[in-house]
Amino acid sequence: MYAVLGDTGRGSEGRPNAGFIVTGAGVVVIDALASPRQGEALLRTIRRVTRQPVRWLVLTHHHPDHHFGAIVFRKAGARVIAHPDTRVLAAEAGPDALVADWVRVMGVEAMRGFEFANVPDRPVTGSDTLRLGGRTLVITHPGAGHSAGDLMVWLPKERVLFAGDLLIEDGVTMVVDGSARALQHGLAVIDSLAPRIAVPGHGAIPARPTELVARTRAYITGLQADMRAAVEKGVPMLRALATLPPPDETRPVSLNSRRRRNAARVYVEEERAYMGLEDSLP
Numbered sequence: 001m002y003a004v005l006g007d008t009g010r011g012s013e014g015r016p017n018a019g020f021i022v023t024g025a026g027v028v029v030i031d032a033l034a035s036p037r038q039g040e041a042l043l044r045t046i047r048r049v050t051r052q053p054v055r056w057l058v059l060t061h062h063h064p065d066h067h068f069g070a071i072v073f074r075k076a077g078a079r080v081i082a083h084p085d086t087r088v089l090a091a092e093a094g095p096d097a098l099v100a101d102w103v104r105v106m107g108v109e110a111m112r113g114f115e116f117a118n119v120p121d122r123p124v125t126g127s128d129t130l131r132l133g134g135r136t137l138v139i140t141h142p143g144a145g146h147s148a149g150d151l152m153v154w155l156p157k158e159r160v161l162f163a164g165d166l167l168i169e170d171g172v173t174m175v176v177d178g179s180a181r182a183l184q185h186g187l188a189v190i191d192s193l194a195p196r197i198a199v200p201g202h203g204a205i206p207a208r209p210t211e212l213v214a215r216t217r218a219y220i221t222g223l224q225a226d227m228r229a230a231v232e233k234g235v236p237m238l239r240a241l242a243t244l245p246p247p248d249e250t251r252p253v254s255l256n257s258r259r260r261r262n263a264a265r266v267y268v269e270e271e272r273a274y275m276g277l278e279d280s281l282p
């Protein structure tokens with residue numbers, strides 16, 4: 001079992017993490033990285049370890065930095081396991097605009113050969129157990145905390161969790177595509193698993209998974225309390241956000257942008273809950 005780490009210390013802006021599991025009957029890859037070029041680099045890394053065929057690609061969610069390399073694995077023969085709900089804010093303007101934006105981020109060369117390959121052959125909306133070559137992977141939808149299509153990959157025997165972007169190195173998980181309430185549920189699920197190792201979606205693997213979960217929970221709980229207090233006092237959203245540093249328009253997932261965009265999302269969530277329009281938990 002291998003974690004392939006992207007960049008550390010760069011929050012959600014760095015290259016994401018990926019992983020792969022070599023079984024006696026083929027390889028399972030977890031996430032495909034942000035472009036065909038990055039996908040190819042990941043496949044080369046796998047090939048340095050094993051000649052086993054790549055059987056499955058599991059996508060932890062449908063943000064472009066986690067699946068835009070998926071076509072490489074499909075062409076290598078993998079079938080895709082993912083949540084069928086592929087909606088993300090970044091694709092609001094349509095798939096062509098999403099790809100055009102992403103080409104600007106990654107560069108034309110890195111995106112050469114790109115095709116969408118994130119629609120699952122094996123959709124997971126609850127929990128699904130994949131047994132392959134003596135390994136067991138439990139793939140679970142923990143609710144729409146980070147995005148509608150979140151999945152986590154749990155290896156019960158090894159007690160290793162691939163958490164996707166539910167966990168981020170700096171503890172500031174983005175909820176603008178999901179919800180703080182569902183993220184709280186997801187964090188509780190992680191605690192109940194008590195992983196020995198938890199691989200976050202971005203950044204270093206924490207020495208103690210419980211500490212990163214606790215840090216994430218403290219951040220999101222504090223934000224919920226602040227926004228709830230603002231709603232109850234009738235403070236308008238813009239004033240409630242005034243204490244936060246401004247977002248960087250060109251860096252939508254920088255720390256400042258994440259904090260501010262999360263605050264806006266959670267304000268709306270708390271306002272809906274206050275008005276009795278609470279969305280039901282997943």
Ligand SMILES: [Zn+2]
Nearest residue numbers: 061063146165
């Ligand atoms: Zn993400």
